[in-house]
Amino acid sequence: MTLTKEQLEHFKEEGYVVLEAALQDADFEPVIKDYEGVIDQLATDLHAEDRISQLYADEPFETRLARICDEDEATYFESDTFLDVGHIRGEGTFHFMRNKRLLDLIEGLIGPEICCSPMTHIRAKLPSDLERGRNSNVVFWHQDAIFFHEEADTTFVLTVWIPLCDTTEENGCLRVMPRIHKHRTVYWNDSLPGGDWVSVPMKKGDVIFIHKLTPHSSGTNNTDAIRWSLDIRYQRRGTPTGRAFWPSFDARSHLSPESETEYEEWREAWIAALEKYPTKVPRKNRPEGPTPYRGDM
Numbered sequence: 001m002t003l004t005k006e007q008l009e010h011f012k013e014e015g016y017v018v019l020e021a022a023l024q025d026a027d028f029e030p031v032i033k034d035y036e037g038v039i040d041q042l043a044t045d046l047h048a049e050d051r052i053s054q055l056y057a058d059e060p061f062e063t064r065l066a067r068i069c070d071e072d073e074a075t076y077f078e079s080d081t082f083l084d085v086g087h088i089r090g091e092g093t094f095h096f097m098r099n100k101r102l103l104d105l106i107e108g109l110i111g112p113e114i115c116c117s118p119m120t121h122i123r124a125k126l127p128s129d130l131e132r133g134r135n136s137n138v139v140f141w142h143q144d145a146i147f148f149h150e151e152a153d154t155t156f157v158l159t160v161w162i163p164l165c166d167t168t169e170e171n172g173c174l175r176v177m178p179r180i181h182k183h184r185t186v187y188w189n190d191s192l193p194g195g196d197w198v199s200v201p202m203k204k205g206d207v208i209f210i211h212k213l214t215p216h217s218s219g220t221n222n223t224d225a226i227r228w229s230l231d232i233r234y235q236r237r238g239t240p241t242g243r244a245f246w247p248s249f250d251a252r253s254h255l256s257p258e259s260e261t262e263y264e265e266w267r268e269a270w271i272a273a274l275e276k277y278p279t280k281v282p283r284k285n286r287p288e289g290p291t292p293y294r295g296d297m
Helices: 005-014 025-048 064-071 073-082 091-097 100-110 263-276
Strands: 016-019 114-116 121-125 139-142 158-163 174-176 198-200 207-211 216-218 227-236 249-252
Touching: 005 016, 005 100, 025 064, 025 091, 064 073, 073 121, 091 263, 100 114, 100 158, 100 207, 100 227, 100 249, 174 207, 249 263
Parallel strands: none
Antiparallel strands: 016 207, 114 227, 114 249, 121 227, 139 216, 158 207, 158 227, 174 198, 174 216
């Protein structure tokens, strides 16, 4: 499966495109298996510390962590950090980021030499409870371009957002602001212009590609289950990632297939990088207002 002419045109004109039924349930199994193991160990540890009353072993993947967090406040507020891809380094998750169906689609925008950025995250959008100050993974309006260091300012980076369950208005689906990317402007420090936006509910198996200049956000999760998702960023091999302190990896190369990164290499690179840089290194000389974008579109 490759991008159609219509899908490419939609991305060019609107700054995003939804690819319906691009992936199958079997594609997600390695990721879910990784995180089922993580949550099982978490439950065992918390129960041994008397922080939760039971293991919630009969709860499905979509709800087990939420039930744990109902009891343990610290886990609710720390989950976004300790679950993240670079910290868990799951083998199934690594292989998912090299999924052939996914890369075949990405190749339509990046070409056959594909690098996976270290700016890759899993999101467990837990149920919100505003009275308790709980509002997990509610994302303000932003362009992904503001999160890179200066060396990647002209790099075309593709955001690939993938729900691991159906996403709806009720559980905080993605929202995008079409056509803003045509301004060729990076809007720093809450300087985004006003504009129409669209809500993008998606089914498990759908994928959305988002230009790094396209503003997007998400709302609260008003259900009792978790809205699991992955956001992965890809770019052409050899271009700066803007996160040089953490490891990228070569996901596909037609020119040099021997250079494609193996799981063990990626895992060890993350271990070493986090020992040196346990938290994100802030960008120096961050602009105060809008700046022109002079990179590839």
